[in-house]
Amino acid sequence: MDSKRGRSPFVAKLSHFAPLSDEDVRVLDGLCRNEERLQAGAEIAAEGDVPFSFFVLMRGMAYRYRLLPEGRRQILTFLIPGDFFDLDFFLLNEMDHSVRTIVPSGLAAIDRDIVIDVILRRPRIGAALWWSAMQENAMMRERVVTLGRRNARSKLAYILCEFVWRLRAVGMAEDDEIRLPLTQADLADTLGLTAVHVNRILQGFRRDQLITLEQRRLTLRNFEMLKTISGLTPNYLHLDNTPIKVLRYFDNLEADRPRFASARSEQF
Amino acid sequence: MDSKRGRSPFVAKLSHFAPLSDEDVRVLDGLCRNEERLQAGAEIAAEGDVPFSFFVLMRGMAYRYRLLPEGRRQILTFLIPGDFFDLDFFLLNEMDHSVRTIVPSGLAAIDRDIVIDVILRRPRIGAALWWSAMQENAMMRERVVTLGRRNARSKLAYILCEFVWRLRAVGMAEDDEIRLPLTQADLADTLGLTAVHVNRILQGFRRDQLITLEQRRLTLRNFEMLKTISGLTPNYLHLDNTPIKVLRYFDNLEADRPRFASARSEQF
DNA sequence: CGAGGAATTGAGTAGGTTCAAGGCCGGTGG
DNA sequence: CCACCGGCCTTGAACCTACTCAATTCCTCG
Numbered sequence: 001m002d003s004k005r006g007r008s009p010f011v012a013k014l015s016h017f018a019p020l021s022d023e024d025v026r027v028l029d030g031l032c033r034n035e036e037r038l039q040a041g042a043e044i045a046a047e048g049d050v051p052f053s054f055f056v057l058m059r060g061m062a063y064r065y066r067l068l069p070e071g072r073r074q075i076l077t078f079l080i081p082g083d084f085f086d087l088d089f090f091l092l093n094e095m096d097h098s099v100r101t102i103v104p105s106g107l108a109a110i111d112r113d114i115v116i117d118v119i120l121r122r123p124r125i126g127a128a129l130w131w132s133a134m135q136e137n138a139m140m141r142e143r144v145v146t147l148g149r150r151n152a153r154s155k156l157a158y159i160l161c162e163f164v165w166r167l168r169a170v171g172m173a174e175d176d177e178i179r180l181p182l183t184q185a186d187l188a189d190t191l192g193l194t195a196v197h198v199n200r201i202l203q204g205f206r207r208d209q210l211i212t213l214e215q216r217r218l219t220l221r222n223f224e225m226l227k228t229i230s231g232l233t234p235n236y237l238h239l240d241n242t243p244i245k246v247l248r249y250f251d252n253l254e255a256d257r258p259r260f261a262s263a264r265s266e267q268f
Numbered sequence: 269m270d271s272k273r274g275r276s277p278f279v280a281k282l283s284h285f286a287p288l289s290d291e292d293v294r295v296l297d298g299l300c301r302n303e304e305r306l307q308a309g310a311e312i313a314a315e316g317d318v319p320f321s322f323f324v325l326m327r328g329m330a331y332r333y334r335l336l337p338e339g340r341r342q343i344l345t346f347l348i349p350g351d352f353f354d355l356d357f358f359l360l361n362e363m364d365h366s367v368r369t370i371v372p373s374g375l376a377a378i379d380r381d382i383v384i385d386v387i388l389r390r391p392r393i394g395a396a397l398w399w400s401a402m403q404e405n406a407m408m409r410e411r412v413v414t415l416g417r418r419n420a421r422s423k424l425a426y427i428l429c430e431f432v433w434r435l436r437a438v439g440m441a442e443d444d445e446i447r448l449p450l451t452q453a454d455l456a457d458t459l460g461l462t463a464v465h466v467n468r469i470l471q472g473f474r475r476d477q478l479i480t481l482e483q484r485r486l487t488l489r490n491f492e493m494l495k496t497i498s499g500l501t502p503n504y505l506h507l508d509n510t511p512i513k514v515l516r517y518f519d520n521l522e523a524d525r526p527r528f529a530s531a532r533s534e535q536f
Numbered sequence: 537c538g539a540g541g542a543a544t545t546g547a548g549t550a551g552g553t554t555c556a557a558g559g560c561c562g563g564t565g566g
Numbered sequence: 567c568c569a570c571c572g573g574c575c576t577t578g579a580a581c582c583t584a585c586t587c588a589a590t591t592c593c594t595c596g
Contacts, residue, residue: 554580
């Protein structure tokens, strides 16, 4: 298993948002049991598709992107192990972007009805999912700020730091070193730059002893300096400090809500 | 009242997402009864604040933004009548951005507990709020694409079209004409440009008979051409076609869930 | 009528792009 | 085991979009 303490990355991620009971963990692990393997570059969903399932990425890496006329591409977000997509989809008529794997990946598809059932019956899990979606919103806000008002150096410092933070959160970083299976063109399409310019900036980072990046392995040699260059608000990922009030809220939910005892509940 | 058919803009907006019963409408109107007036440029919330309430913008206009070192600013989104902010906030520890009015505005503050109560008791309203949050996510994705991969002309065409679409949806557009109380600097800080360059692009639009913009009134004289220039996917706002499955889902919720009969419910 | 913010215009500059060519590296097939 | 191939990285040079700085005019509002 890829993640720390032997837990699945999905559990690892959701645990950051709400304290899960052993039973919650059991349910989550049960949901992700049937893991589908995909090769690198496989299309998971395409713009225009009708979303049909809820997915959890268990292994590997994927990205959400939009293709523009003239062949331009904008990458929206990267999915790392433990990430799911997308709570949104299952209410939308039609995907407004596509999703594709970067490396060989494992994907757990969960039926929409089951997701709803779990959310209703296990408020802590629902809370964690909700919170996770909010964290994603916060990341999108940061992305907008970066694209709008930071230069190429800041953009790259930002994305590299973000990757390390995120992979740490699911136990997939060794200190300041991660596996980063992206091409410079991928980074460019994420940050609104060209591959050529990404290359030059990375050269600069290497010259300044800020990073090493070779064989798809990234090491931040000077995390502090990179953070400074990026201009990031340090806590933007909201990964820490679950507010007490949230827990109280969801405990209330558990208290108010009757236990369901339908036949369906037996599968958990 | 600002909006079509005499309904509050909040009701007008949520009606796009889920068919609301008369009782739902009554509840929503009740929530927004105490409307606080704010002058132009008033700070509603500041970065670092602990979010304390749920707000609905009833009149006027506001924007969410981040300030960067060296005095740069990135505007994240604009709030128009009917918009609320933020379902997210009430779970987060700390605001990661600020909110400020642009013109004199009316704001209805709703206690967090009441919001939760309403969501639990009136699933259609909960659904509409949820959906609305998803639409906002979709808008953020479009923003990222625009900032990352479109040039200044496309960016401006995009933001002008978006404003017209959004204001139409709450009945505040006359054909292709709207009130747009933004300075060129505001537009620049939204699109990752400078005010000077925004000015020049707008000059070009005027020369090409695409728009008129004076006295804070915008008219799109050639909507089709602007859409083409913007390169937007036409349906990205997801304002139409509530999928059947969504309604079914929330009807199930109503059926499963017991009616609450607490004292609190009397206030609706 | 005066003041301050906003819009406009010009000139020079810079950050990032475009185009093009060459080198590296890992994988594949003979 | 080697040669070839394709994708990716790297580098150079010219170019261009958008920025910066600065001055002027226009509006709006008190």
